[in-house]
Amino acid sequence: MRHSSEYGETARMNRPRNTSRKRTMTPPFSPVLLAGMAMRPLPPRMLQPILTAALRTVLRRHPEVFERLAILDDPVFLIDPIDLPFMFILRPHPSAPDLRAVRDAQDEPFTAAIRGSMLALTDLLEGRIDGDSLFFSRDLEIEGDTEAVVALRNAVDGAEIDVFTDIAALFGPAAGPARRLATHARGLLDAATRDMESLRAAITAPATRRAEAQAARLDKLEEKVQELGRAARRAAPAASRTKRSAKP
Numbered sequence: 001m002r003h004s005s006e007y008g009e010t011a012r013m014n015r016p017r018n019t020s021r022k023r024t025m026t027p028p029f030s031p032v033l034l035a036g037m038a039m040r041p042l043p044p045r046m047l048q049p050i051l052t053a054a055l056r057t058v059l060r061r062h063p064e065v066f067e068r069l070a071i072l073d074d075p076v077f078l079i080d081p082i083d084l085p086f087m088f089i090l091r092p093h094p095s096a097p098d099l100r101a102v103r104d105a106q107d108e109p110f111t112a113a114i115r116g117s118m119l120a121l122t123d124l125l126e127g128r129i130d131g132d133s134l135f136f137s138r139d140l141e142i143e144g145d146t147e148a149v150v151a152l153r154n155a156v157d158g159a160e161i162d163v164f165t166d167i168a169a170l171f172g173p174a175a176g177p178a179r180r181l182a183t184h185a186r187g188l189l190d191a192a193t194r195d196m197e198s199l200r201a202a203i204t205a206p207a208t209r210r211a212e213a214q215a216a217r218l219d220k221l222e223e224k225v226q227e228l229g230r231a232a233r234r235a236a237p238a239a240s241r242t243k244r245s246a247k248p
Contacts, residue, residue: 025115025141027083029200030193032118036084044086044101051088055099058161066094068155075148078105078113081121092152112144112152119193127157 027033059066069075069092079088087105091098102108114121120139123129129137142149 033083040085047101062159065155075111078110080115081118112148116140
């Protein structure tokens with residue numbers, strides 16, 4: 001286990017400024033993606049009251065998460081849901097955590113960045129993704145201080161965070177019905193995501209097969225060119241000897 005000073009040194013080295021924040025991952029075809037398109041005209045500041053209330057709820061219900069992150073030296077996490085038009089900057093300070101939405105994180109320094117679909121990031125927050133899957137899954141992309149990400153993963157592990165339940169807690173006396181509605185909505189969202197992804201795969205399957213067939217043809221053509229090149233190199237010395245022997 002590193003001491004906080006060592007974490008701080010690593011964190012400072014991984015807080016680049018003025019670097020590219022272009023998204024290279026392809027978002028899944030899902031209801032979240034469609035909702036994100038509809039939300040594109042909204043300015044990020046309109047989300048701030050919701051984010052502040054949600055963060056306060058998590059702090060009240062799961063203070064141990066922020067306490068475990070105290071071993072880090074004021075880390076900054078860039079949370080990038082690739083199917084939404086916003087990114088989120090999280091400073092998990094135990095006494096005064098901060099979460100805000102930004103349109104572009106081009107000039108935002110960070111300790112570590114985590115990119116993925118909103119559902120994949122929710123699974124991470126709820127502890128549904130184990131440590132190995134975190135780094136080897138194609139659903140998530142990690143940048144910066146990986147040890148800070150491990151610390152974040154360990155902090156949420158065992159905290160039994162349920163995003164929809166915590167959101168439902170914001171409704172006070174109506175939290176029970178809101179929680180049941182949120183649980184039902186999560187099931188519908190998961191099913192709709194699977195159905196839409198199956199639809200996307202069915203639509204793109206012909207183009208994918210054509211691309212694979214073309215790639216196979218190009219590979220065979222490249223092999224033939226290489227074979228001809230090797231044959232030409234083998235024939236060159238023999239041709240040179242023939243020319244020399246033909247001289248008077």
